[in-house]
Amino acid sequence: MKSLSKAAETFGAVVRLDTAAERLIIDSGRRVVGVVARQYGQTVTVRARKGVVLCAGGFIFNDSMIADYLPDCLENASKTGTDYDDGRAIRMAQAVGAAVQNMGSSEISTPVAMAIAAPSVLVDGTGQRYINEDAYGGRLGLASRQRRRNGVFLVFDEHIHTDYLAVRERLGVESISALAANRIMPRATPTWVCETISELEESAGIPAGSLETTIDLYNKFAAKGEDPLFHKEPRWLRPLRSPFAAIDLRDANYRMFTLGGLRVRPSGEVLDLDGFEIPGLYAAGRTSAGIPATNYVSGISLGDGTFFGRAAGTHAATSNTG
Numbered sequence: 668m669k670s671l672s673k674a675a676e677t678f679g680a681v682v683r684l685d686t687a688a689e690r691l692i693i694d695s696g697r698r699v700v701g702v703v704a705r706q707y708g709q710t711v712t713v714r715a716r717k718g719v720v721l722c723a724g725g726f727i728f729n730d731s732m733i734a735d736y737l738p739d740c741l742e743n744a745s746k747t748g749t750d751y752d753d754g755r756a757i758r759m760a761q762a763v764g765a766a767v768q769n770m771g772s773s774e775i776s777t778p779v780a781m782a783i784a785a786p787s788v789l790v791d792g793t794g795q796r797y798i799n800e801d802a803y804g805g806r807l808g809l810a811s812r813q814r815r816r817n818g819v820f821l822v823f824d825e826h827i828h829t830d831y832l833a834v835r836e837r838l839g840v841e842s843i844s845a846l847a848a849n850r851i852m853p854r855a856t857p858t859w860v861c862e863t864i865s866e867l868e869e870s871a872g873i874p875a876g877s878l879e880t881t882i883d884l885y886n887k888f889a890a891k892g893e894d895p896l897f898h899k900e901p902r903w904l905r906p907l908r909s910p911f912a913a914i915d916l917r918d919a920n921y922r923m924f925t926l927g928g929l930r931v932r933p934s935g936e937v938l939d940l941d942g943f944e945i946p947g948l949y950a951a952g953r954t955s956a957g958i959p960a961t962n963y964v965s966g967i968s969l970g971d972g973t974f975f976g977r978a979a980g981t982h983a984a985t986s987n988t989g
């Protein structure tokens with residue numbers, strides 16, 4: 668951030684601190700020509716000769732927008748983002764006719780560390796696998812959260828648990844900041860430990876025989892390094908052996924942030940409900956519905972915000988304002 672700020676100032680950008688944009692100003696031709704903002708407790712206006720680029724983050728901390736677009740986020744979720752991810756910029760643009768897109772899309776991180784998920788078996792309340800357990804954490808999170816009301820269980824064995832504890836120890840998890848470390852690699856304390864899968868079924872309320880069938884099939888192919896159902900990488904495949912354990916993920920806390928936002932062109936131009944550009948208005952980052960809104964993986968939000976933010980700035984600076 669420091670390098671970006673320094674570069675912007677070198678090119679003549681003026682930085683205004685403690686300045687929160689509140690409303691857009693439009694002229695009689697519907698062109699966005701400035702903003703009304705609060706600066707050190709005063710209302711100020713800023714004239715935009717070329718355009719306004721909105722890049723004020725998402726809306727995870729706007730309870731009313733969350734209730735409208737992501738009501739599932741109201742329970743068992745840790746909302747994450749900057750304090751000002753309050754959807755203000757999205758609302759400002761909507762007030763001048765902007766359309767929104769993919770507002771129900773969010774990043775949902777897995778509530779268990781990927782290091783223990785990958786060699787384990789994730790099943791739903793009927794004992795069925797639903798994903799390759801070595802998938803990206805956001806995909807595990809999304810798929811698991813969708814099923815959590817009917818049951819989500821991470822099933823592993825003593826061997827996997829021991830390996831996981833060794834990884835934690837090797838990375839010095841106990842010695843670094845407990846909060847940060849435990850977010851990345853939680854303790855993975857089993858909810859149940861059982862000698863047999865049928866005991867586990869009974870404890871978890873999974874229909875008798877269904878998890879047994881799943882584990883039998885998984886083990887049969889894992890022994891050959893194969894996963895014909897979900898194509899997990901062979902390095903994570905090993906048959907599960909007694910004693911077994913499972914973590915109940917029904918009440919797990921999932922970390923979330925929003926990905927939907929204003930509908931934009933690749934140039935950053937904001938579109939209205941009819942699909943026309945709103946003259947002088949641009950958006951980038953999580954104020955817009957960019958690439959992450961359909962397919963989030965780590966890095967893609969910062970990459971998208973930087974790339975398309977630059978494109979928006981360039982387009983605005985070189986546009987013919989008439």
Ligand SMILES: Cc1cc2nc3c(=O)[nH]c(=O)nc-3n(C[C@H](O)[C@H](O)[C@H](O)COP(=O)(O)OP(=O)(O)OC[C@H]3O[C@@H](n4cnc5c(N)ncnc54)[C@H](O)[C@@H]3O)c2cc1C
Pocket residue numbers: 686687688689722723724725747748749751752753755756924951952953954964965966967968969970972
């Ligand atoms: C724990 C965590 C881990 C993450 N890991 C990754 C990762 O590995 N890779 C990745 O790509 N993404 C990651 N993300 C997501 C990524 O950090 C965000 O999606 C990204 O920072 C969004 O950038 P942005 O510029 O759109 O918004 P923000 O970074 O939220 O910046 C918006 C800025 O606008 C300011 N602002 C807000 N409202 C106003 C207003 N009204 N007027 C003026 N200024 C305003 C805010 O103060 C803030 O400075 C992670 C997020 C979290 C929470």
